[in-house]
Amino acid sequence: MDFPSPLIRGRLVSRYKRFFADVVLDDGTPLTAHCPNPGAMLGLNTPGLTCWLSKSDDPKRKLAHTLELVEADGGLVGINTLHPNRLVAEALAADAIPELAGYATHRREVRYGENSRVDFLLEDPLDATAPRLWLEVKNCHLMRTPGLAEFPDCVAARSSRHLRELQAMVAEGDRAAVLFIVQRADCRVFSACHDLDPAFARGLDQAADAGVEVLAYACDLTTERVAIGRRIPWRR
Numbered sequence: 001m002d003f004p005s006p007l008i009r010g011r012l013v014s015r016y017k018r019f020f021a022d023v024v025l026d027d028g029t030p031l032t033a034h035c036p037n038p039g040a041m042l043g044l045n046t047p048g049l050t051c052w053l054s055k056s057d058d059p060k061r062k063l064a065h066t067l068e069l070v071e072a073d074g075g076l077v078g079i080n081t082l083h084p085n086r087l088v089a090e091a092l093a094a095d096a097i098p099e100l101a102g103y104a105t106h107r108r109e110v111r112y113g114e115n116s117r118v119d120f121l122l123e124d125p126l127d128a129t130a131p132r133l134w135l136e137v138k139n140c141h142l143m144r145t146p147g148l149a150e151f152p153d154c155v156a157a158r159s160s161r162h163l164r165e166l167q168a169m170v171a172e173g174d175r176a177a178v179l180f181i182v183q184r185a186d187c188r189v190f191s192a193c194h195d196l197d198p199a200f201a202r203g204l205d206q207a208a209d210a211g212v213e214v215l216a217y218a219c220d221l222t223t224e225r226v227a228i229g230r231r232i233p234w235r236r
Helices: 083-093 157-171 198-209
Strands: 008-016 020-025 030-034 050-055 065-072 075-078 105-112 116-123 133-140 142-145 148-151 175-182 189-192 213-221 226-231
Touching: 008 065, 020 050, 020 065, 075 213, 083 105, 083 116, 083 133, 083 175, 083 226, 116 157, 133 148, 133 157, 148 175, 157 175, 157 198, 189 198, 198 213
Parallel strands: 030 065, 133 175, 148 189, 175 213
Antiparallel strands: 008 020, 008 050, 020 030, 050 065, 065 075, 105 116, 116 133, 142 148, 213 226
């Protein structure tokens, strides 16, 4: 996924009310940017961090700039939670995720479960014997221990519900998977965050035991593009 225009560098002053970030650009210009991340952003919202912004020319936008990347722990970290689904859509189209390859169609936002919409439903209409694959995608960028990616960074009741819904799809004879997109390149292993959301951690174990596939992929990031990179193991 390429950024549509060159990113602009600045320093983070404050991230507040979840969706706002005050930034001072390198040329000294202060501005408020949209922060597309509803989570806690632990370790990524520290005042003074170098950050990178995109700029939209859409005159209807209230905030022209969007916070895209921050520099932390010696590397770039993606904080835009809209990117993982876009990255996965590109990867599915290219059959770049081996565990999810071979499906002819990839439908998005299909209704299922408890009034939910699954991120992707993978199907092969020409093969009646191929089970459908229900795929939920989760953004991950928390790293408190070097090399360890963790999800979530705050209580994630909605994500726990998705795990139960995926289990129900497996019980009906379909495949189901949860894919954690780690928007950083410095993690070697993934784990559920037991202390910040023990219910999700238990739910992930239960889902895996019921047949839900658990996948985690790290990303390669530059200020020009973000791409899904290598698979990293899940540590229970």
